[in-house]
Amino acid sequence: MEEEKSALEHLELSQVNCLNEAGEHTLRSIVASRKKNTSPSTYLLSDVDQELILNLHFNQLVKIRSIVIQSSVESQAPKTIKLFINRPAIGFEEAGDAVEPDAAQIFQLTPEQVKEGKKIPLRFVRFQAVNSLHIFVASNMGDEDETRIDAIDIFGAPLSGGGLKDLSGLGKENDD
Amino acid sequence: MPLEATIIIIDNSEYMRNGDYPPTRFDAQSDAVNTVFGVKIDSNPENSVGLMTMAGKGPEVLVTNTKDLGQMLQAIHATSSKIGGSIDLPTAISTAQLALKHRQNKNLRQRILVFIASPLEGPSTDERNMVKLAKKLKKNNVAVDVIAFGDAIDDSENPVLKAFVENASSSDNSHYLAIPPGPHLLSDAVISSVVLAADRGIPEDAIGGGPAASTSGAANNFEFGVDPSLDPELAMALRMSMEEEQARQAAAAKATKETGAPSAPEPSSAEPEVAMDEDEEALLKQALALSEGQDVDMTGHQEEEGHEEDEDEEIARAIAMSMEESTKESKEKK
Numbered sequence: 154m155e156e157e158k159s160a161l162e163h164l165e166l167s168q169v170n171c172l173n174e175a176g177e178h179t180l181r182s183i184v185a186s187r188k189k190n191t192s193p194s195t196y197l198l199s200d201v202d203q204e205l206i207l208n209l210h211f212n213q214l215v216k217i218r219s220i221v222i223q224s225s226v227e228s229q230a231p232k233t234i235k236l237f238i239n240r241p242a243i244g245f246e247e248a249g250d251a252v253e254p255d256a257a258q259i260f261q262l263t264p265e266q267v268k269e270g271k272k273i274p275l276r277f278v279r280f281q282a283v284n285s286l287h288i289f290v291a292s293n294m295g296d297e298d299e300t301r302i303d304a305i306d307i308f309g310a311p312l313s314g315g316g317l318k319d320l321s322g323l324g325k326e327n328d329d
Numbered sequence: 330m331p332l333e334a335t336i337i338i339i340d341n342s343e344y345m346r347n348g349d350y351p352p353t354r355f356d357a358q359s360d361a362v363n364t365v366f367g368v369k370i371d372s373n374p375e376n377s378v379g380l381m382t383m384a385g386k387g388p389e390v391l392v393t394n395t396k397d398l399g400q401m402l403q404a405i406h407a408t409s410s411k412i413g414g415s416i417d418l419p420t421a422i423s424t425a426q427l428a429l430k431h432r433q434n435k436n437l438r439q440r441i442l443v444f445i446a447s448p449l450e451g452p453s454t455d456e457r458n459m460v461k462l463a464k465k466l467k468k469n470n471v472a473v474d475v476i477a478f479g480d481a482i483d484d485s486e487n488p489v490l491k492a493f494v495e496n497a498s499s500s501d502n503s504h505y506l507a508i509p510p511g512p513h514l515l516s517d518a519v520i521s522s523v524v525l526a527a528d529r530g531i532p533e534d535a536i537g538g539g540p541a542a543s544t545s546g547a548a549n550n551f552e553f554g555v556d557p558s559l560d561p562e563l564a565m566a567l568r569m570s571m572e573e574e575q576a577r578q579a580a581a582a583k584a585t586k587e588t589g590a591p592s593a594p595e596p597s598s599a600e601p602e603v604a605m606d607e608d609e610e611a612l613l614k615q616a617l618a619l620s621e622g623q624d625v626d627m628t629g630h631q632e633e634e635g636h637e638e639d640e641d642e643e644i645a646r647a648i649a650m651s652m653e654e655s656t657k658e659s660k661e662k663k
């Protein structure tokens with residue numbers, strides 16, 4: 154497989170938002186640089202309970218191959234994840250009840266995956282035209298009230314010929 | 330200037346017929362809704378406001394989020410003939426949340442503004458359930474403002490509604506406002522409160538003590554009888570006008586002082602009075618002398634001479650006194 158590029162650079166930052174995030178530890182703070190967050194002082198923390206919904210909007214259609222979810226505190230690391238695509242109005246009730254194929258993919262994270270930030274390969278066919286990706290965190294490793302995510306990264310490529318904002322990037326077409 | 334979609338929940342229960350807020354609770358509330366709508370819409374061109382009721386047959390969305398004042402007024406007017414029943418706050422808030430969730434512009438933050446003048450009743454309005462509801466709102470990024478008046482004001486130590494707002498508040502975005510009945514208008518109390526501070530571009534601490542200050546008498550505690558935060562331009566104009574007048578008075582006082590001489594009419598008006606006093610004193614002396622058995626003619630003659638001398642003296646004294654007065658006055662003015 155060819156070297157994958159981070160799709161974070163195609164994020165539409167003004168639309169990025171997160172439900173149930175704590176006031177001081179927001180999703181925006183860990184993706185604002187459009188790169189994987191490396192600063193230990195910025196992280197995303199849940200507020201009222203352990204659930205989180207991360208809404209990531211892209212400025213063009215992208216294909217997503219794999220994602221990385223990293224957390225430095227094991228007991229607060231996310232465990233059950235549901236991924237949705239192109240569902241900008243999703244809420245906790247809907248997400249909690251959703252099963253595949255309504256949710257694009259449901260999986261459990263292992264402690265190694267979150268600790269080292271290993272790539273989690275996704276079912277590529279279901280992520281072929283992603284305008285917005287919604288990551289629902291249903292539970293965490295230690296059943297704590299707060300879920301902590303230090304960094305996320307998304308690997309994929311813009312859909313060929315799709316991006317209006319990226320017309321100059323002719324070379325990118327070769328990636329597919 | 331927050332970018333917000335707001336749903337206003339109004340109370341249309343039987344309690345709204347009460348007349349403790351002039352003219353009636355419902356009309357006072359309509360007025361306040363109108364005010365809130367205006368402020369919200371003006372604060373950002375993308376903002377929208379919706380309206381729903383929480384009594385009657387059941388909570389009902391009257392206007393989905395709009396910028397059209399006409400729809401608002403029409404809905405309020407239609408409701409004014411449908412006052413009845415009792416409120417169902419938890420259901421109303423859940424409905425409002427759903428209405429907000431399906432707002433057209435997802436960039437807008439969500440806010441629910443509740444007007445409530447009925448006591449909290451019903452199975453799920455105890456503190457535990459309300460706090461649970463508040464947590465749910467907080468989790469979904471919905472801010473809540475509660476404007477309690479009439480029967481909704483709870484005199485207990487920690488009112489349920491206040492606890493509800495505190496639990497729904499994240500980074501201080503939700504507010505509880507209790508407006509007791511009084512001569513002030515409900516809408517005045519609302520507009521000068523912390524609830525609309527952000528929309529009017531006023532820092533929340535500048536509102537001064539929040540609910541307590543805003544409800545303590547809308548217009549009476551201010552320097553010129555006008556709340557400076559309500560109409561900053563008017564307040565500034567009043568202050569400038571006062572300062573100008575003060576400056577003018579000070580200049581006038583200075584001018585009189587520099588010319589040295591007291592202005593003409595003052596001593597002349599003071600003189601006869603003093604002289605009259607002196608006459609009286611002289612008469613008194615004469616009477617005393619009479620009673621002491623002195624010769625009347627002699628005293629009469631002496632008195633005349635003495636009177637003339639006295640008068641001269643008195644004029645001098647009066648001038649001195651009036652000068653003293655005018656300097657004192659000018660000092661006071663300064």
